[in-house]
Amino acid sequence: xxxxxxxxxxxxxxxxxxxxxxxxxxxxxxxxxxxxxxxxxxxxxxxxxxxxxxxxxxxxxxxxxxxxxxxxxxxxxxxxxxxxxxxxxxxxxxxxxxxxxxxxxxxxxxxxxxxxxxxxxxxxxxxxxxxxxxxxxxxx
Amino acid sequence: xxxxxxxxxxxxxxxxxxxxxxxxxxxxxxxxxxxxxxxxxxxxxxxxxxxxxxxxxxxxxxxxxxxxxxxxxxxxxxxxxxxxxxxxxxxxxxxxxxxxxxxxxxxxxxxxxxxxxxxxxxxxxxxxxxxxxxxxxxxxxxxxxxxxxxxxxxxxxxxxxxxxxxxxxxxxxxxxxxxxxxxxxxxxxxxxxxxxxxxxxxxxxxxxxxxxxxxxxxxxxx
Ligand code: SF4
Ligand code: SF4
Numbered sequence: 001x002x003x004x005x006x007x008x009x010x011x012x013x014x015x016x017x018x019x020x021x022x023x024x025x026x027x028x029x030x031x032x033x034x035x036x037x038x039x040x041x042x043x044x045x046x047x048x049x050x051x052x053x054x055x056x057x058x059x060x061x062x063x064x065x066x067x068x069x070x071x072x073x074x075x076x077x078x079x080x081x082x083x084x085x086x087x088x089x090x091x092x093x094x095x096x097x098x099x100x101x102x103x104x105x106x107x108x109x110x111x112x113x114x115x116x117x118x119x120x121x122x123x124x125x126x127x128x129x130x131x132x133x134x135x136x137x138x139x140x
Numbered sequence: 141x142x143x144x145x146x147x148x149x150x151x152x153x154x155x156x157x158x159x160x161x162x163x164x165x166x167x168x169x170x171x172x173x174x175x176x177x178x179x180x181x182x183x184x185x186x187x188x189x190x191x192x193x194x195x196x197x198x199x200x201x202x203x204x205x206x207x208x209x210x211x212x213x214x215x216x217x218x219x220x221x222x223x224x225x226x227x228x229x230x231x232x233x234x235x236x237x238x239x240x241x242x243x244x245x246x247x248x249x250x251x252x253x254x255x256x257x258x259x260x261x262x263x264x265x266x267x268x269x270x271x272x273x274x275x276x277x278x279x280x281x282x283x284x285x286x287x288x289x290x291x292x293x294x295x296x297x298x299x300x301x302x303x304x305x306x307x308x309x310x311x312x313x314x315x316x317x318x319x320x321x322x323x324x325x326x327x328x329x330x331x332x333x334x335x336x337x338x339x340x341x342x343x344x345x346x347x348x349x350x351x352x353x354x355x356x357x358x359x360x361x362x
Contacts, residue, residue, distance in 0.1 A: 051180070054187035058194075093184075096149050097192050136194040 006128040008037040009056040010121055012067035013045040013083070015075050015111040023113065036062075037121040044076045045069065045083030053090045053104065062134045063124040064090070064104045067117065071108050080108055100131050141170035141261065142234040143268045144177060144254040149188050155251045156228050158198070162189070163226040164253070165219070165241075166206035167233035174268055176254050177232025179206045185232065185253060210237025216244050259290070276346030276353060282334055284325035289347075291318040297339040 012020075017039055020028060029035065040056075042048050045068030056064050066087040068080035087106040095101045107120045156162055164182050172178025186202045193200040203222055207215040210233035219229070219241070228249040231238045235256040242250050258270040273290035279297070280287060289295045293311045296319065303310030304317035326332045346353070 049180070049183075051183040051187055054184060054191065058187050058190050093149075093188055097188065097195065099191075099195070136191050 004129065004133060005036040006034070006062040006125050006133070007060055008034060008063045008065065008121055008124050008128065009040055009061040010037055010065045010067060011040045011042060011048055011053065011056075011083075012117075013069060013075075013079060014041060014043050015069055016067045016109050016117070017041045018111070020113050020117050028118070031115070032118050032122060034121050034125040037125070044079040045074070046076060046079035048083045048086050050086050050089050050093075053086065054093065057094075057099075057103070057134060057136065060134070060137050062103065062131075062137070063128040065107060065120050065124050066104070067107045067109055067120060069108065070110060073110075075111070084108070099135065102127055102131070103134065141173050141259070142236070143174045143257045143260045143270075144171050144234050145257055146176055146181065146185065146232075146254050147252070149185075149192055152185075152230065152251075152253055153189065153192050153196075156189075156230065159200070159227040159249070161201040161203070161226045161228075163203045163205065163219075163222055163229045164189075165210065165229055165231050165233070165237075166204075167210045167231075167237050168206050169209045169211070169233070171233055171254065172206075174262070175266075177234075181232055182206055185230070207233075207237075209233075211240055213240070213244060216240055219245065219248075273347070275344075276348070277342070279339065282337060282339070283322045284329065284331070284334075286318055286322050286325060288318055288322065297342060299335060 021039060021041065045066070048066065053064055053066070066083055068083040069075055071081055071084070074080040084106045087104055090104050091101045094103060105120070105124060109116055164186050166172065166177050166179055166182035168178060175181060182204045186204050189200055189202060203226060205222070207218060209215050210231060228251060229241060230251050230253045231241060232253045234254070235252065238250055238252045241248060259272040259274055260268045260270045263269045270290050272287055275289045279289070288297060293309055293315070294301055300317055300319035301310070304320055307317055307320040309315040309317045323332070323335060326334055
């Protein structure tokens, strides 16, 4: 399993991702952002759809992280609370399908770039490495 | 509206058996409003089934679609555009929709993806509650508009059973005793005398106990 590079899809809102996206991909990697992690930006956490998160798994993600504003300090008031509800719904769906619910995680971070943003992806990478690749990977 | 809830995914996977191509058919009517079987839920179920079947090593092809309603022949007819492209239809409409497809397309395998739960309304965002039993002989004019058939655990017609406490039903403290609510409502309106009117023994044939019901409007049948 040592050559396994987990496919991690990080979904974040405009505010939690803008700084991260403004540094070059190399810069982000230099800070320790995992090699198999990609950022998917949405205008607001409230825009995130359950089906988009599920689609990430369908398309081969081993783990999915959702990052949005602090619960009580969302730029759009309720957006990050809605994102958390949708991540929670996907957690239930994964369990219903007999997959590990820990393959999705929700995080509330302050806007701007912080090392925690990288840590979120690193922690998911560690978790996924311990669990192994998603059992639904393979031919489409 | 009719309130429904998606069935557990393993039950759905089991009912479609080995079907390789499935048409998931949502309804833009009631089930769309209660977020059980509208376009968004079709998309989610499609993803769930694809993931579920990939995990079993038996991939599935899915067509996602929604009809304006599934309780009208004119809309059911539009299913024919997918003729030959599916082995089974998974309807996300209420049971009426599933029955309509089964009635009108005898050679189609149709399965229900939701449990049709009750007639109700949205009490608050994301919460629905039962309000009417569709019993066919409405008594709301004597109960202050509150339905004892649907909302009393025992469907009592002549006042409370005697088990309520602090206005809550004896079956659970989260459930209001609807007869207490009827009393408060009528009292507030100065109509409490109405509580003394005896409800006659009821003829339940209109509630479906006399077999399936139909409604005919002669003025509309031409
Ligand atoms: S098929 Fe059922 S859910 Fe759809 S509009 Fe008709 S009654 Fe409502
Ligand atoms: S407590 Fe009230 S609502 Fe509950 S069963 Fe008795 S009369 Fe019906």
